[in-house]
Amino acid sequence: MITETKRKPIRQQFADTMLEVGKEDPNLVVLIGDISHFVLQPFAQACPGRFYNIGICEPTIVSMAAGLAKAGLYPVAHTIAPFLIERSFEQIKLDFCYQKLGGNLVTVGSAFDYANLGCSHHCYDDFALLKSLEGTQVINPSTALEFDLLFRQTYRNNFVTLFRLSTKQHEQDWDPKDVRFGQGIKVTSGSNLTLVVTGPQLRNALTAKPGLEEKGWDPEIIYIHTLRPLDTELIRASVRKTRRVLVIEEHMRSGGLGDDVLRITHDLGGIQFGSLSIPDKFVRGYGHYEDHCKALGLTREGILDNVASDFGL
């Protein structure tokens, strides 16, 4: 297993992928809001005239990106999540989606990654917001490899695609052929409990597995990097077998992956459902990412506790 410190940061992979794809595709254009300026310099140098640090005006960045799409280009708009998604939501809705234009929204500051910066820099409703719009795709890549592969598979398919880049990564290495847009990954097979996980929390799910097994559970872990379109077939097949599902995500409960899993499995009948997510409240206070995770129960122990409280045994 590769330790976290040896892994390439996803943001660095974003810059590397822009460089590589940009060299191949003259229609790729990157607009940023004074974030990742330095890391994107290789792209700026290699692709002159296709990198713009627009400044601190996120709604205009999104509208301009839509205008670039109108002119036949493949735009990438990039800055901190709440400013690109929440502040600029109407621009995404009207200038991209209503006009049926495609583009890419690449955010940093996943959920509460910017833990010490407070709620102004948090964003844990981005899945819900993007899923509420016609013509969108939602991708939560949690390793460098996942971002690279999923961006290349989708960036010019005429949808508006959110790529939520997290600072933390899980520690699973995938065979590249298994990272397919819209397809979940069955990480472990099990028989009486399904854990559906997205984002860095896969690490906690895997570390919780032995503890769950000690208590008699045989968990099947399904990892989801693409939340829209969701791999309903994989999730339903698992839950049909195990009859119990706990969804783990760094997103508000309302509108998150958990809601989708509940919606696509409720008709199976007799299913037990649990959600380990962010309550519909602000994540107040400061500290590190791990401090917020601990407070929210997004930990190995939190998973054990939730399984016990939701499903017994």
Place this chain on the structure above:
Amino acid sequence: MNEDLRKKIAEMVYTAKDGHIPSAYSIVDLLAVLYKHVLKFDPKNPKWPDRDYFILSKGHGCVAFYTILERASFLTQADLAKFCTKEGILGEHPDCNQVPGVEASTGSLGHGFPFAVGIALGLRIRGMLSNKVYVLVGDGECHEGTVWEAAHVARNLRLGNLCVVVDWNGSAEQLMPYDELPKKWEAFGWKTLVIDGHSEEQILSAFKSVAFQAEGIPTAIIAKTVKGKGVPMLEGHGVWHHRIPSQEELATILEALS
């Protein structure tokens, strides 16, 4: 000036029982000149790659836009007759996915202008240097922060292929009396012209004076206009912003335009 278009606008609003007559009357002369003398377009091929782009950022002025698009052969009289009906393609804000000749679906103010800035930048990136981008914003729309974000960006990117027309019909000063629009556009570094937005000669002269270039200073044409221009009953900032005329009032409007 353009009495036939103004009559048609009033009749469409009367028939549909919806629409903004005064907002349409303040821009119809600008659009008439733009489509008659300035823009490159092909109604048989609305997505002609060599076309110029026009974005009506103040989407609620669309009834004027529709009559102009009909005159330019993008639309038919039958299309106009179905304004705001279930069977038609023309709503109270323009929809680019339904209406030929419409480049952007607008309505919520402050969107069309930054969208146009993106188009202008995109055309330059693609080396499409003969296409020009025109965008019309309202003076009330200039209360939106995104207008000034985009003005700032466009000037700094030196989008010389972009021309904004501001419909300075006095809506803004109803709310915010300090309303020195020309000074504001000049302060943002734009080449700024102030004209009578109901003078065909001044409108045409202003458009002809724009030095379009791939990289250069963008131009703002501040057009002094009158809401409801041409019909004394409608002029100004009273109840007529979104009012539908009765049969008798329609007759009064048509008489004033005859």
